[in-house]
Amino acid sequence: MKIATYNVNSIRMRVDRVLEWCKRVQPDVLCMQELKLEDAKFPGVEFAALGYEVCTFGQKTYNGVAMISKLPLTDVERGFGDEVEDPQARFLAATTANGVRIASVYVPNGQAVGTPKFTYKLAWLERWRAYLAERVKRDGLFAVCGDFNIAPDPEDVYDPLAWQGRCLFTLEERAALARVREVGFVDVVRQLHPTGQLFSYWDYQMLAFPRNKGLRIDHVYATPALAARAKTLLVDRDMRKGKQPSDHIPVMIDFDV
DNA sequence: ATGGCAATGTTTCATTGA
Numbered sequence: 001m002k003i004a005t006y007n008v009n010s011i012r013m014r015v016d017r018v019l020e021w022c023k024r025v026q027p028d029v030l031c032m033q034e035l036k037l038e039d040a041k042f043p044g045v046e047f048a049a050l051g052y053e054v055c056t057f058g059q060k061t062y063n064g065v066a067m068i069s070k071l072p073l074t075d076v077e078r079g080f081g082d083e084v085e086d087p088q089a090r091f092l093a094a095t096t097a098n099g100v101r102i103a104s105v106y107v108p109n110g111q112a113v114g115t116p117k118f119t120y121k122l123a124w125l126e127r128w129r130a131y132l133a134e135r136v137k138r139d140g141l142f143a144v145c146g147d148f149n150i151a152p153d154p155e156d157v158y159d160p161l162a163w164q165g166r167c168l169f170t171l172e173e174r175a176a177l178a179r180v181r182e183v184g185f186v187d188v189v190r191q192l193h194p195t196g197q198l199f200s201y202w203d204y205q206m207l208a209f210p211r212n213k214g215l216r217i218d219h220v221y222a223t224p225a226l227a228a229r230a231k232t233l234l235v236d237r238d239m240r241k242g243k244q245p246s247d248h249i250p251v252m253i254d255f256d257v
Numbered sequence: 258a259t260g261g262c263a264a265t266g267t268t269t270c271a272t273t274g275a
Contacts, residue, residue, distance in 0.1 A: 009274085010264055034274085036265070061265055062273075109274060117273095149275070168275060203275065204262035211260095215275075241259045247275080 002026065003102060004252035005145035005218055006239075007033040007201075011066070014246055015043045021239060022050055027252055028070045029096060031104030031145040035064030042066065057092040064089050065104040065146070071096040080131040091128070093135075100226065100257060101139035105146030110167045118167060121149070125176040133183040136223060141257070144185060144221040147248065150177045152187065155197055156216035168217060186227035188220045188253050189235070198235050201248045209240050218251050229256040 004027040008014040011032065022030065035042065035058045044054040047068045057078040058064035067073070073094040080091060093103040107128070110121035136142060150173045154160035163169040181187065189198065199214025208214065222230065234252040239245060 013264070034264095111274080166275090201275075202259095207259095207261055209259055217275080237259085244263090245259090247263080 001028050001255045001257040003029045003143050004250050005031040006250035007147040007248035009034050009246040010036045029102055030068050032066045033106035033147045055094055057089045059089040065092045065106050067104045080127055101142040103144045107149040109149050112167050129180045136184040141226045142223045148219045149217055151215050151217055158213040185221040188222050188227050188230050192233040200251055204247050220253050231256050
């Protein structure tokens with residue numbers, strides 16, 4: 001079972017690229033982030049034509065997450081169920097017909113240390129952790145995939161010294177992400193690629209991609225029972241090439257499920 | 258060969274991303 005995640009940076013701008021990628025690598029489930037549109041405007045017909053069931057949680061202009069699946073989806077959850085005061089569409093979960101729970105996540109960027117957005121990010125991370133701590137009790141096979149907007153380790157940023165203390169790489173954010181793992185998740189990309197850089201994002205500016213000034217901020221976390229079944233990894237650098245790429249690339253794990 | 262910001266809407270600039 002191939003489970004993938006891809007921050008598309010506007011599904012409207014990227015739909016042809018995503019469709020071509022699905023035809024080529026045939027993910028069973030693809031989690032997407034930064035749709036930047038309302039659910040009614042999601043290009044669902046195109047994905048349905050490839051045999052995918054579509055599940056979206058979008059909003060106008062910003063954020064928005066989706067999941068497409070070749071297996072039927074049930075028990076769809078949008079948000080954590082606690083966001084009385086949170087209108088941002090950043091979390092979607094569903095269960096595939098073979099019993100694997102999957103979530104598509106877009107963690108807040110945080111902008112810069114000391115800003116209200118950074119405070120919101122840290123609070124959001126704690127809400128996410130509390131939600132997952134409950135769900136792992138029930139879902140033994142659970143994959144949480146998405147743009148986490150945190151580089152966990154020094155080898156996950158192109159210049160750890162320059163990134164010291166910067167948003168996406170502060171000790172505070174990395175500790176918050178470690179607390180998420182501690183409720184019962186494994187970083188499956190690192191499990192399959194234990195050492196060395198394996199970036200998933202390069203800024204559009206300053207020739208970041210050709211200079212390989214990237215970050216590893218897109219992740220696939222899985223419960224130990226599911227992580228034990230992880231077989232192969234694809235971090236598809238080719239998707240940063242060509243006309244109008246997203247600034248992120250897809251990350252895919254093939255599980256023996 | 259992978260290329261010098263990009264996408265959205267409030268549109269001809271401001272906001273956001275990371």
